Amino acid sequence: MRRFALIAVPYAWLLALFLVPFIIVFKISLSDLALAIPPYTPTMRDGIGDMFAAFDFENFVFLTEDDLYWRAYLSSLRIALVSTFVTLLVGYPIAYGMAKAPDEWRATLMMLVILPFWTSFLIRVYAWMGILSNEGLLNQFLLWLGLINEPLVILNTNIAVYIGIVYTYLPFMILPIYAALDRLDESLNEAAEDLGCSRMQAFWLVTIPLSKNGIIAGSFLVFIPALGEFVIPSLLGGSGTLMIGKILWEEFFNNRDWPVASAVAVVLLLILVIPIVLFQRNQQKQAEAEQ
Amino acid sequence: MKNSIMGSVAAAAVMATSAIADEVRVYNWSDYIDESLLEKFETETGIDLIYDVFDSNEVLETKMLAGGSGYDVVVPSGTFLQRQITAGAFQKLDMAKLPNSGNLWDVIEDRLKKYDPANEYAVNYMWGTTGIGVNVNKVKEVLGEDAPMGSLALIFDPANMEKLAACGVHFLDAPAEMIPAALAYLGEDPDAQDVETIEKAEPVLSAVAPHVQKFHSSEYINALANGDICVAFGWSGDILQARDRAAEADNGVEIEYNAPSEGALMWFDNMAIPVDAPNPDAAHQFINFIMDAQNMAAASNYVYYANGNKASQEFLEEDVIGDPAIYPNEATLEKLYTTSPYGPKVQRTVTRMWTKIKSGT
Numbered sequence: 001m002r003r004f005a006l007i008a009v010p011y012a013w014l015l016a017l018f019l020v021p022f023i024i025v026f027k028i029s030l031s032d033l034a035l036a037i038p039p040y041t042p043t044m045r046d047g048i049g050d051m052f053a054a055f056d057f058e059n060f061v062f063l064t065e066d067d068l069y070w071r072a073y074l075s076s077l078r079i080a081l082v083s084t085f086v087t088l089l090v091g092y093p094i095a096y097g098m099a100k101a102p103d104e105w106r107a108t109l110m111m112l113v114i115l116p117f118w119t120s121f122l123i124r125v126y127a128w129m130g131i132l133s134n135e136g137l138l139n140q141f142l143l144w145l146g147l148i149n150e151p152l153v154i155l156n157t158n159i160a161v162y163i164g165i166v167y168t169y170l171p172f173m174i175l176p177i178y179a180a181l182d183r184l185d186e187s188l189n190e191a192a193e194d195l196g197c198s199r200m201q202a203f204w205l206v207t208i209p210l211s212k213n214g215i216i217a218g219s220f221l222v223f224i225p226a227l228g229e230f231v232i233p234s235l236l237g238g239s240g241t242l243m244i245g246k247i248l249w250e251e252f253f254n255n256r257d258w259p260v261a262s263a264v265a266v267v268l269l270l271i272l273v274i275p276i277v278l279f280q281r282n283q284q285k286q287a288e289a290e291q
Numbered sequence: 292m293k294n295s296i297m298g299s300v301a302a303a304a305v306m307a308t309s310a311i312a313d314e315v316r317v318y319n320w321s322d323y324i325d326e327s328l329l330e331k332f333e334t335e336t337g338i339d340l341i342y343d344v345f346d347s348n349e350v351l352e353t354k355m356l357a358g359g360s361g362y363d364v365v366v367p368s369g370t371f372l373q374r375q376i377t378a379g380a381f382q383k384l385d386m387a388k389l390p391n392s393g394n395l396w397d398v399i400e401d402r403l404k405k406y407d408p409a410n411e412y413a414v415n416y417m418w419g420t421t422g423i424g425v426n427v428n429k430v431k432e433v434l435g436e437d438a439p440m441g442s443l444a445l446i447f448d449p450a451n452m453e454k455l456a457a458c459g460v461h462f463l464d465a466p467a468e469m470i471p472a473a474l475a476y477l478g479e480d481p482d483a484q485d486v487e488t489i490e491k492a493e494p495v496l497s498a499v500a501p502h503v504q505k506f507h508s509s510e511y512i513n514a515l516a517n518g519d520i521c522v523a524f525g526w527s528g529d530i531l532q533a534r535d536r537a538a539e540a541d542n543g544v545e546i547e548y549n550a551p552s553e554g555a556l557m558w559f560d561n562m563a564i565p566v567d568a569p570n571p572d573a574a575h576q577f578i579n580f581i582m583d584a585q586n587m588a589a590a591s592n593y594v595y596y597a598n599g600n601k602a603s604q605e606f607l608e609e610d611v612i613g614d615p616a617i618y619p620n621e622a623t624l625e626k627l628y629t630t631s632p633y634g635p636k637v638q639r640t641v642t643r644m645w646t647k648i649k650s651g652t
Binding site for chain 1: 347349350352353355356357358374377378379380457459466500503504505506514517518519520566635638639642643645646647649650651
């Protein structure tokens with residue numbers, strides 16, 4: 001009985017916060033556009049039997065007929081992959097530095113990584129608009145240094161989107177890597193060096209493999225939300241930034257086509273399920289290895 | 292004992308209803324009111340005003356069609372108003388509760404009939420045109436003294452846009468505004484409803500889209516005022532607000548607004564009450580308060596948009612009522628066109644076309 005209760009809690013959570021909303025979205029994706037409240041048909045009011053009879057998959061077929069959607073999914077994947085990689089490149093040295101720092105410093109460093117979360121995410125992204133704009137801080141500074149003669153156009157380009165994503169998700173990369181490095185036994189590195197490794201080799205052959213789980217966890221924590229990101233591309237991105245989050249917005253708000261918007265969301269979820277399952281496996285393996 | 296419990300329950304219930312009755316939730320466009328009016332409304336009526344803003348009709352419409360928005364007064368533009376009336380999103384206004392409706396301007400009410408045929412669901416809040424805002428000095432620097440500032444050629448001729456790209460151009464992220472403008476530039480009917488004509492706008496917009504820094508419907512106010520961009524195709528009052536902000540900041544930025552000489556879109560933003568508004572009584576009070584001649588004038592004086600209130604005109608400042616960019620003269624009025632809502636199929640074509648224009652795919 002106790003065991004049942006223990007299992008029931010997470011499953012109830014999953015049911016209430018994932019499965020039920022998903023079923024609602026999936027149901028809408030099978031319906032048709034209507035000019036009414038709510039803007040689709042059929043609804044429960046038409047009777048359950050009639051509702052099921054009217055369901056069809058034409059919205060999913062529609063997604064395959066226009067290459068816009070595939071391009072948007074691919075472009076989102078590319079942006080998410082590149083930003084995850086850059087976040088890793090930036091985050092790893094920071095996590096490494098934190099792990100190597102003297103004990104009395106660590107709490108402060110950890111605090112500094114978490115500190116930005118005390119400000120609203122939206123305000124921080126808006127701040128980047130101020131930094132990156134043509135008349136912004138960065139351009140003013142570079143002009144003042146004499147490095148450039150014309151302001152660089154960064155805001156409203158994909159570069160600004162990358163900067164925004166890397167900045168926003170950096171702590172999600174640093175924290176798991178730091179956790180992995182923190183547990184690392186320093187004597188392993190010493191042993192490697194005793195056995196003839198240079199410091200660099202010891203880093204590549206010992207430290208990196210042993211922090212693998214942190215790297216994987218951090219990468220998924222960045223990649224998964226970056227893929228469906230909407231706020232950053234809409235505020236920092238330009239007209240050429242094609243991301244599925246924006247397409248979803250357009251279907252929902254511009255076309256008022258909730259059924260097609262729902263179909264886009266269902267497909268996005270299916271794409272995300274693969275990395276989520278991989279992530280889950282990795283976590284499980286890690287847990288088993290630790291036992 | 293039992294009685295006193297019942298009594299306090301009843302008292303609590305009364306307090307709860309009166310708490311609800313004392314609150315009105317208004318959803319209006321951003322940068323669209325003199326905020327001191329909000330306080331004035333609260334002091335005059337004792338009703339708590341919760342004022343919330345949006346910057347696109349699409350966001351409002353999605354909330355209306357989802358139902359249960361919780362708002363008592365919303366401000367959709369003409370075509371959106373018409374579609375939402377059809378969807379059953381609004382309740383008829385109770386004119387008995389709107390004694391100030393005598394202040395309305397018949398000219399505007401007449402034009403509004405295109406969207407609300409009996410003037411029974413909405414009253415006009417403000418109206419304006421869609422046109423071109425320029426940073427005069429920067430545009431002259433780029434295109435020379437004889438730059439066509441008042442013509443759509445400024446933004447639709449790729450030769451001009453190529454040069455302007457360096458100092459920054461923003462377009463509205465609103466296909467229902469941009470496509471009619473492109474059609475007007477081509478000399479086609481801006482209110483075309485057939486896909487064939489609408490598609491003629493695509494090559495015009497696609498040719499200049501690579502030179503547009505951003506498609507956005509509210510950022511251009513600040514961007515123009517700060518000198519971050521030199522041209523914006525946007526709403527008249529927004530550009531005039533940018534002009535004022537720049538003048539206040541005294542940063543050497545001089546902004547000018549022109550309704551395009553090829554014809555400009557005339558639009559109407561109108562106050563309406565959602566069918567499921569929690570407090571329709573207070574909603575009527577708010578609308579009536581805004582329709583007061585002096586209050587409406589204060590709002591227009593602040594945001595530089597013309598309103599649909601005849602009685603307010605005597606309280607308007609000279610730089611509002613006397614500015615042809617806000618209250619166009621007869622000749623310009625004749626060149627202003629209105630548009631109708633697209634049907635769902637055409638809407639999909641328009642949105643798809645817009646995505647293609649913006650992203651190149």
